[in-house]
Amino acid sequence: MHELGIAQETLDIALAEAQRQGAARVLSMRLRIGDLSGVVPEALEFALETIMEGTPADGARIVIDHIAPQCTCATCGLQYEIHMSSDTALEGHASACPGTRGSASLQVGDTTLMSPITVSCSYACPRCGAVNTDLLCGKEMDLMSLEVA
Ligand SMILES: [Zn+2]
Numbered sequence: 684m685h686e687l688g689i690a691q692e693t694l695d696i697a698l699a700e701a702q703r704q705g706a707a708r709v710l711s712m713r714l715r716i717g718d719l720s721g722v723v724p725e726a727l728e729f730a731l732e733t734i735m736e737g738t739p740a741d742g743a744r745i746v747i748d749h750i751a752p753q754c755t756c757a758t759c760g761l762q763y764e765i766h767m768s769s770d771t772a773l774e775g776h777a778s779a780c781p782g783t784r785g786s787a788s789l790q791v792g793d794t795t796l797m798s799p800i801t802v803s804c805s806y807a808c809p810r811c812g813a814v815n816t817d818l819l820c821g822k823e824m825d826l827m828s829l830e831v832a
Contacts, residue, residue, distance in 0.1 A: 686723060690730035693826050697740055706831030709740035717750040717823040718765075724749065744830075752821025758813035765821065 693714065701709050712731075716722050724747045735741050752765040807814045 685721075686726040687730045687734075689722060689824065690727055690734055693727075694731060694734055694738065694740060696826055697743075697829055698738060700829055701739060701831040704831055707739060708832050709735075709743045710830040710832050711744035711746060712740070712829055713746045713748065713827040715748045715750055715823050715825045715827045717752060717821040719752045719818075719821040720824040722824050748827065750820055750823050753819040754808075755817050755819055756808035756811065756813055757817060759808060759811045761808055761810045762819070763809055 693712070697709050697712055701707075714727070716724050716727070728745050728747060731745055735743060753762060754765055755762050
């Protein structure tokens, strides 16, 4: 349940930004969560709603955008999405991924909002089957925008 820590950091950033803008209240927060970030959006939303009580962000609307991981194949250049469940991202099981030839280790956690975890996942280019792909996105966990008043 590292969502609580992430929620706390997100709220701290939101409140600091609201204060910087001289706003009394946070009306809404928009978050972007990559499917490979290891964050369960529902758990994060619940954690946020819980800790926002009694703060200037009490009752703020939380909008969460999901980012599907995307790869570019280093062999043929094809760009494609990797589909995986959040359970897969969390547990690091390779078996549930759609591409099954070979495996790659992805380092997750290059944002300031979360601690590093490593997810092992196997995926391959749907066109040529190569596995030496570059991950373009899918590890994000960012506070995208903020509405204050
Ligand atoms: Zn390819």
